[in-house]
Amino acid sequence: MTINKKLHFIVIDDSKLDCFIAEKIIKNTGKSESIRSFLQAQEAIDYIASAPPADDDSHTIILVDIQMPIMNGFEFVEAFENLPRKATANYTIYVISSSINENDIYKLRNYPSVRQFLNKPLTSNNLAILLG
Amino acid sequence: MEKPEKIKVLYIDDEQNNLNGFKATFRFDYTIYTAQNTEKAYEMLKAHNDIRVILCDQRMPDKTGAQFFEEIHGEYPDPVRMLITGYTDVESVIDAINKGHIFRYIKKPWTDIDIKSAIEEGNKFYTSNSLLVIKNKELQSAYDELGKFAYSITHDMRGPLLSIVGALDLAKGMESLTEIREILYMMDDAVKKLDEFIKNTHEYYNLKRGKLTFENIDFNNVVKDVEALFRITGRMDKVRFTANVVQNEIFLSDEISIKIILSNLFSNAFKYQRRNADDKFVDVNIEVNNNKAVIFVKDNGIGIHESHINNIFRMFYRATSEESGSGFGLYNVNDALTKLNGTIEVTSVVNEGTVFKVTIPGKTNDDK
Incomplete structure (x- = not known):
């Protein structure tokens, strides 16, 4: 990750507490330009689809949970990958979950847009590693 | 009180006299279907899918009883098959038994008691076999449910727990009491959610086992x-x-x-x-x-x-x-x-x- 780029964050989790924790931890890094949380994945898709194209020196990191009602993490990633390429450039997806199910983790390899799987809870330590 | 339903038996023999005699002897104890050749027997099996026991003569003009049983094995695996023979065709009988096509072999001339005990034994075998099929199905569905259960439990129980772990970690670095209080309220919600899940699990098992x-x-x-x-x-x-x-x-x-x-x-x-x-x-x-x-x-x-x-x-x-x-x-x-x-x-x-x-x-x- 290039350090000069402006970093934006999107957090998608149906647990308010987990969104809150993620927001605080991200804020504490001092590296974020903006943070948006969504309790429903569909709202995040709508937001990304309608967001103005990002300029080259900014980048958005998405942290998405797997098990959520209505649209789960896998369905989110599928919907994301079906968006026009223009809309999804400059995004990196990290899946963060309490799942210890190997199948879930294995399944994520099929999605090219997913950079990495992270175990919950998100801590300032593993966020720091992720941001390099 | 209603009597238990009679066991349905199919008897195949090329001699009409044998068929008549068999029917006359056992019609009070069992529901008897007869067939003079294997073609007729197929029709009977097709029409009555609840036939439990099939008795077949070994020596018939078109094919042997053992051959017939081998044929129907795939299409009608459930009825219990018994071979009746007057000859000592030991070879073919052994062969049929070893291939698993027949349950019992009855020697001609048969006595009423031979046939009756064979049919009763065959029926027991049929019943326990079909019971096993039902039990297996039940077991499979319980097993599937358990799999679903185990998968969700990791999320529904670990989820709130890990939220609390994350919140604790965060709270350790906080100075402001207002912020700490805010996070305490949220932890409270997570604990309640976990408790609700456990209560529901308890209800679920009350219903399943109770x-x-x-x-x-x-x-x-x-x-x-x-x-x-x-x-x-x-x-x-x-x-x-x-x-x-x-x-x-x-x-x-x-x-x-x-x-x-x-x-x-x-x-x-x-x-x-x-x-x-x-x-x-x-x-x-x-x-x-x-x-x-x-x-x-x-x-x-x-x-x-x-x-x-x-x-x-x-x-x-x-x-x-x-x-x-x-x-x-x-x-x-x-x-x-x-x-x-x-x-x-x-x-x-x-x-x-x-x-x-x-x-x-x-x-x-x-x-x-």
Whole structure:
């Protein structure tokens, strides 16, 4: 990750507490330009689809949970990958979950847009590693 | 009392006399079908799929009994097959037995007792085999459910726990008391969610393993009990609750199941209210008539979208991300109703409210 780029964050989790924790931890890094949380994945898709194209020196990191009602993490990633390429450039997806199910983790390899799987809870330590 | 159904037996022999004699001897004990050749036998098997025992003569003009059994093995694996032979064709009999095509071999001339004991033994074998098939199916479905259960439990129990771990980690670095308090409230929610899941799991196992105990249900008391539960937790605050019970007769049912049904329906009605509405209400109407209880639980909450309505009784299905839910509640309701032979209907309009109608027949003395 290039350090000069402006970093934006999107957090998608149906647990308010987990969104809150993620927001605080991200804020504490001092590296974020903006943070948006969504309790429903569909709202995040709508937001990304309608967001103005990002300029080259900014980048958005998405942290998405797997098990959520209505649209789960896998369905989110599928919907994301079906968006026009223009809309999804400059995004990196990290899946963060309490799942210890190997199948879930294995399944994520099929999605090219997913950079990495992270175990919950998100801590300032593993966020720091992720941001390099 | 009705007699148990007669065992259905098919007898195949090319000599009409043998067929007649067989039928005359055993028609009182068994339902007998006869066939003079294997072609006829096929027709019989096709027409009567509940034939349990097949007896076949070994020496017939078109083919041997052993050949016939080998043929039908694939298409009709269930009936128990027995070979009757007057000759000592030991080779072919051994061969047939070893290939697993026949259950028993009966020597000609047979005695009534030979045939009877063979049919009874064969029937026992048939029954235990089909019982095994049913048990296997039950086992498979229990196993599937367990898999689903184990998968969801890692999320529903670990989820809130890990939230708390994360929150604790965060709180350690906080200086401001206001911030710490904010995070404490959120941790409180996570703990409650976990507790609700455990309570629901307990209900689930009560329903699965528990036996029903039938006693007179006084719906006024049951509603009061369930209402008290919600009163304590403060979940009824700001929601107008009315209950109207009409019951002038004894109603026999299982109280635990009834309470599980009511408390889950009440819980949903209180939980899924529109946050900013100022006239929130939950209306309960129960009428017991002609040994049938009809329960209406009505609210003016957020409603259920029609695309979700068919799935709401599925285990772990959640139609909304608003409010904490385990996806267990209505599954348990449905499970309890299945045990009581009850039914549930739901009508809902988004942002206007939901009505659940539950119908439960009371236990009568004719019931098992």
